[in-house]
Amino acid sequence: MKNRIALKLLLYFAAALAVYAGISGVLFQTLFTRHTMETKRAEMLTRATALAQTLSLTLADSGEGSRQSGAQGAGYGAFVRVLSQLEPNVWVLDEQLQFLSSGHMGNSVLQYADLPEDADTLVQAVFAGETPFSEGFSDLLGTPTLTVGVPIHRGTAVAGALLLHDAVAGIQEAAAQGIRLLAYSGTAALAVAIFLAVLLSYKFARPLNRMKQTAQRLTDGDYTAQTDVRQGDEIGKLAQAIDGLSVRLREAKASDERQEQLRRDFLANVSHELRTPVTVLRGSLEALCDGVAQPGAQTETYHRQMLKETVGLQRLVNDLLDLSRLQNPDFPIEAAPITLNEALGDALYSASQLARPRGITILRNLTEEPVRLRGDYGRLRQMFLIILDNAVKFSPEGGEISVTLTPQSASVRDHGPGISPEELPLIFDRFHKNRTEQNQQGSGLGLSIAREIATRHGIRIEAHSAPGEGSTFTFQWLAASDMISATHAANEKK
Numbered sequence: 457m458k459n460r461i462a463l464k465l466l467l468y469f470a471a472a473l474a475v476y477a478g479i480s481g482v483l484f485q486t487l488f489t490r491h492t493m494e495t496k497r498a499e500m501l502t503r504a505t506a507l508a509q510t511l512s513l514t515l516a517d518s519g520e521g522s523r524q525s526g527a528q529g530a531g532y533g534a535f536v537r538v539l540s541q542l543e544p545n546v547w548v549l550d551e552q553l554q555f556l557s558s559g560h561m562g563n564s565v566l567q568y569a570d571l572p573e574d575a576d577t578l579v580q581a582v583f584a585g586e587t588p589f590s591e592g593f594s595d596l597l598g599t600p601t602l603t604v605g606v607p608i609h610r611g612t613a614v615a616g617a618l619l620l621h622d623a624v625a626g627i628q629e630a631a632a633q634g635i636r637l638l639a640y641s642g643t644a645a646l647a648v649a650i651f652l653a654v655l656l657s658y659k660f661a662r663p664l665n666r667m668k669q670t671a672q673r674l675t676d677g678d679y680t681a682q683t684d685v686r687q688g689d690e691i692g693k694l695a696q697a698i699d700g701l702s703v704r705l706r707e708a709k710a711s712d713e714r715q716e717q718l719r720r721d722f723l724a725n726v727s728h729e730l731r732t733p734v735t736v737l738r739g740s741l742e743a744l745c746d747g748v749a750q751p752g753a754q755t756e757t758y759h760r761q762m763l764k765e766t767v768g769l770q771r772l773v774n775d776l777l778d779l780s781r782l783q784n785p786d787f788p789i790e791a792a793p794i795t796l797n798e799a800l801g802d803a804l805y806s807a808s809q810l811a812r813p814r815g816i817t818i819l820r821n822l823t824e825e826p827v828r829l830r831g832d833y834g835r836l837r838q839m840f841l842i843i844l845d846n847a848v849k850f851s852p853e854g855g856e857i858s859v860t861l862t863p864q865s866a867s868v869r870d871h872g873p874g875i876s877p878e879e880l881p882l883i884f885d886r887f888h889k890n891r892t893e894q895n896q897q898g899s900g901l902g903l904s905i906a907r908e909i910a911t912r913h914g915i916r917i918e919a920h921s922a923p924g925e926g927s928t929f930t931f932q933w934l935a936a937s938d939m940i941s942a943t944h945a946a947n948e949k950k
Contacts, residue, residue, distance in 0.1 A: 462654075462661040469653035470646075477642040484638055489631045493602075496627060497589055500604045504620040505587070507546060508606040511535065511618060515610055547619040548608070549579065556616070572596060578605050582617040593621060600624045663691050667698055674698075679706035721886075726776070733765040775901035778838075779886065782908035789832045789912050796827040799836045800861055807844035807857075815854040818844075822861040829933060831913045839909040839917075842902045843868045843929045850927070869928040875921035883919055 514535045533556070536548050540557035548557040553568045571579070574592025581588040582605035594601045602624050608616035663685040673681035681702055685695035740758045742748075800822070808818055847857045850872030858869040875883060884907045886900065910917040914934055921927035 461664060462657040465657035465660060466650070466653050469657070470650055473646050473649050473653075477646060481635060481638055481642070485631055485635055488634050489627065492627045492630060493624070496602065496622065496624070497604070500589075500602065500620055500622055501587060501606070504546075504604050504606040504618055507539065507543070507620070508608050508618045511539075511548070511616070512609045515608065515615060543620075545621045547621070549617045549619070551615055553579070570596070575603075578603065579617055579619075581605065582607050582619075583614050585614060591624070593619075597621065600628070663687065663695060667695055670698055670702070674702060674705060679709055730769070730772070733769050736765045737762055772901075775905060778905050779901055779908065782835075782905065782912060789835065791830045791832065793828060793830055794833045794836070796829050796836065796866075797822060797861065799833055800840050800859070800866060803837050803840035803844055804859060806841055807848055810845060811848045811851075811857070814848070814851075816848055816851050817856045819856055819858045821858065823863060825863055827861065827863050829913075832909075835909045836913065839906045839915075840866075840868075842906040846870075846902065847872070847927075847929075864932065866931040867928055869926060871926040874923045874925050875919070875927055876923055880919060880921055884917075 511532070515532045536556045539546055539548070546557060547555060549568070550556055555568070568576075568579075572592050572595060574590055575596065578588050578590040578592060585607055587604065587606050590603050590605075591601065593603045600623065601621050603619055603621050606618045606620070607614045608618055663683070666683050666685055670681045670683045679702055682699050683695040685692060687695070740762045744755065744758055804818060804820065811818055844857070844859070847868050847870035851857055851870045852872065855871050857871075858867075860867045860869075884903050886904045907917055909915075910931065916932045918930050918932075919927060920930070
């Protein structure tokens with residue numbers, strides 16, 4: 457079933473409302489009954505007290521008249537008889553616990569001994585001067601009844617007891633009617649609340665359904681999917697996380713595609729680079745095996761050609777090995793305190809041996825201040841030597857190469873043919889090779905290796921060139937105290 461969460465929310469809302477309505481009903485019945493009983497008690501006490509006071513006054517007047525006319529208690533007895541006719545719920549007892557009025561009982565003669573135990577307790581409390589309430593007369597009267605007792609005074613003495621009865625069935629019926637009204641109103645409110653709960657549940661579930669659909673599209677490989685949910689609550693934050701995941705997956709997919717393309721290009725380039733020397737070696741070997749090559753000078757030419765091709769193959773294999781090691785994040789860089797002046801000076805010495813046969817002069821502008829860094833001396837020397845070898849290779853005979861070293865950077869500038877703007881962004885790519893006569897022996901991996909060494913040491917290497925204006929390679933590094941952390945960061949990034 458669709459929108460199960462909406463159904464669950466609806467059931468939760470309905471259950472909460474039902475519990476609320478039930479608790480409200482119980483509390484209403486309890487409080488309403490209690491309040492009604494308290495009101496009833498106050499009203500009965502007021503009536504009973506007023507009647508008892510009237511009887512007390514009548515008893516006092518009757519006693520005064522009896523001393524004057526000899527008719528003792530005539531007025532009091534007459535008033536009790538009238539009260540019995542007007543208020544059948546009122547009973548009056550005298551000091552001898554004889555009923556002067558028991559209107560509820562009709563023609564039957566009520567004796568004090570007929571009273572239940574609870575009723576006797578109430579009467580005794582009244583003659584003690586209290587005004588108690590009791591439901592002990594209910595069985596005697598045959599209906600749930602509330603009784604209040606009030607003393608009748610003659611002066612300061614208690615001369616009798618007035619008992620006022622009132623049925624409580626009306627109170628219970630009023631409470632039941634209130635419960636019915638509450639039930640009717642609660643049902644109507646519950647229907648409206650359920651309708652609103654349905655709307656709110658589906659509104660709450662709508663962004664969740666969007667996120668579910670987005671997650672499904674991401675599972676299916678559609679990394680352009682977005683939730684389009686904009687809320688400031690936890691659901692909105694969850695939607696932002698899913699949208700962020702979509703972006704990360706899209707970037708990862710693009711990165712994977714780039715890596716896959718690089719892998720294909722790498723295999724194609726390796727195959728291309730191996731094809732020529734292997735073809736030459738095979739042709740030379742076939743010529744020697746078939747006896748095509750004449751003994752002597754021609755055979756020696758074939759041998760030299762084969763040696764030349766194997767040297768090129770060895771250089772290619774070594775470069776590939778170096779590049780694969782440097783691109784492997786698990787391959788360690790031996791970071792130790794070194795002086796960059798020495799590494800560059802060592803590379804310059806080797807480069808000068810390459811430049812001398814062609815009459816190329818290397819101009820040095822090196823700071824005398826020691827440039828101390830943390831890194832791998834051999835790899836940094838290799839990085840400088842690759843750039844210097846390129847500068848020698850592309851410089852004209854009798855040309856000049858300028859090398860500069862400062863505490864913050866280094867640069868190598870040649871006066872060769874330069875690099876076109878289209879080719880400049882590609883020179884650090886693997887197997888990218890200038891197909892000019894000066895670079896016939898190149899493998900196309902040197903600058904890639906130099907860049908990997910620089911990256912692993914936290915050094916930024918850049919090339920600046922224009923056709924006919926030569927090329928300048930610059931190196932910029934961090935301070936010595938930061939070099940080791942930059943090296944570690946580069947390793948982690950790899």
